Amino acid sequence: MSEVILSTNGLTKSFGAFKAVDGVSLEIQTGSITGLIGPNGAGKSTLFNLLTGVLKPDEGGVTLNGQDVSGLSSDKLFACGLGRTFQIPRPFARMSVLENVMLAPIGQIGETVAGPFLKRARMRSEEMHIRERALEVLDFVTLAPLADHPAGKISGGQMKLLELARVLMGNPAVILLDEPAAGVNPVLTETLISKIEELNRRGTTFLIIEHDMDFVMRHCDPVIALAEGKVVFQGTSEEALANPVLLDAYLGATVDD
Amino acid sequence: MIGVLSYLVFFATTASILAIAVLGLNLQWGNTGLFNGGVVAFFGAGAYGTLILGGPPQEGMVGGFALTYPMALLGGMAVAGVMAWIVGLLTLRLRHDYLAIATFGVAVAFENLMRNAEWLAGGAKGVRGFERPFREAIGDGFLYNLVFFVAVLLILIATYVFLERLVASPFGRLLRAIREDEEAAQSLGKSPSRVRLTAFVTGSVIMGLAGGLYGTFYAFVSPQDVLPTLTFQVWAMLIVGGAGNNRGAVFGAFLIWGAWTISGWALSRFAPVEAQLYTGSVQFILIGAVIVGMLVWRPQGLLPERLIVSQQGSNPVNKRGE
Secondary structure, eight states, X not given: OOOEEEEEEEEXXXXXXXXXXXXXXXXXXXXXEEEEEOOTTSSHHHHHHHHTTSSOOSEEEEEETTEEOTTOOHHHHXXXXXXXXXXXXXXOTTSBHHHHHHHOSSSOGGGSSSHHHHSHHHHHHHXXXXXXXXXXXXXXXXXXXXXXXXXXXXXXXXXXXXXXXXHHTTOOSEEEEESTTTTOOHHHHHHHHHHHHHHHHTTOEEEEEOSOHHHHHHHOBSEEEEETTEEEEEEOHHHHHTOHHHHHHHTTOOOOO | XXXXXXXXXXXXXXXXXXXXXXXXXIIIIIITXXXXXXXXXXXXXXXXXXXXXXXXXXXXXXXXXXXXXXXXXXXXXXXXXHHHHHHHHHHTTSOHHHHHHHHHHHHHHHHHHHHHOHHHHOGGGOBOOXXXXXXXXXXXXXXXXXXXXXXXXXXXXHHHHHHHHHHHSHHHHHHHHHHHOHHHHHHTTOOHHHHHHHXXXXXXXXXXXXXXXXXXXXXXXXXXXXXXXXXXXXXXXXXXXXXXXXXXXXXXXXXXXXXXXXXXXXXXXXXXXXXXXXXXXXXXXXXXXXXXXXXXXXXXXXXXXXXXXXTXXXXXXXXXXX
């Protein structure tokens, strides 16, 4: 259980003179549901963007599954087995829920201009396969009844489930969730958590950024805390609760270097 | 009677050619969300390319390669495609309005290039002397126009079928995803820049095809044929017909070309003599008003894009996207 699937080494990112992420080194254990917490402005989102390839680090690197993935763009990271969701859900609004999910498998035969004409038979059988798989995944996240709805017209919580479903189509080893509980009604949050836990039992590693301390303490272990761009705590959730530095940081007090 | 019929054939030929261009724009804007503000440049590249490649040699001009017609037309499409590829590589990082401004600039530059490059495009007097295919066998006049119309119609149908299959395929799904949210699509392993470039080039090649047919129809092309007006007409056709819907694109082309033709006729017939001079400008204002009106009151167009649903029969409450 102590194998590391995702790690960073001295990761640094500045915006002008402001160091949003300042020499962050952390390790995510295979099979864990790791929580990443921190007050507003702690650098959580910047760190998340560095891990998901949206931003490129100024210094330091990221290792995924023993492979150096520093500076890779998010499409390449997805191919390497890293999936992510968004804080504010980003569904493909004018596409059906099913199409949203069917999009996700990479390297589809019909994804070129010539493919649909030159490799029709193969494309069709692959499409049937993808559709079947997509319906299974939608069923898993409880969205199967909404398969034909425009993705822009489902609720915010359902959109978060849809994002999880899309990501699952790529069979990622690690899934990064950006504030999964934010703005979601409690029933759907429960659904989402139960799905995360089930996936985790099947072997998927999760890194969850969450503003809601209570959520993290209940569902994540271990916990990593950021403040002012630095890691101020790494440990179990029990240790986190007992840690005065962490509570201080979370309440917005300054942390000594 | 033959006069009316002859006019209808003329009208339908032009409308069909424009419909092909609108289909090209629909792939770019309707499906992929690429704001091409320089439609006429790619249309013009096809027209000039076809006539220069297929025309007879002329003194003082490069070109006049006298290729067989299919080669000339394909060559014209290739010229449009290569131009789109170069423009695409340079501008596809630009979003929306910035891409629109850049492509509009390309179109203005193209027009100026054609107007001044006498050695290549004949300058202001254009490219003349092109021999229309099968003219000797069929002869001029009504029969030729009828045959030509049928050929254009068949090409329009082929283009339509090609695009319908394309947008119903995983490639079409990819285009829509890029249109809806590039960053989300990229997080799912897709390469937005590759998809945008492919859609831009493919749509421009289709515009080049329309331009090639247009040049063939008149056996002549000049800088007057590549004015920005055409870009606005094609846009009006797509917006009125319904962006994202190929049937809407074709319908819009016939409707707007019909309205354009009728308004031109009505203005020349009924407008006071002093206003006759400004017929073109009045039409230009009208087409602008149509675009604005549609965008305000029915932005999805007359035939809106339809949501692709599964064949599982699971309760499709609202089949229309916004």
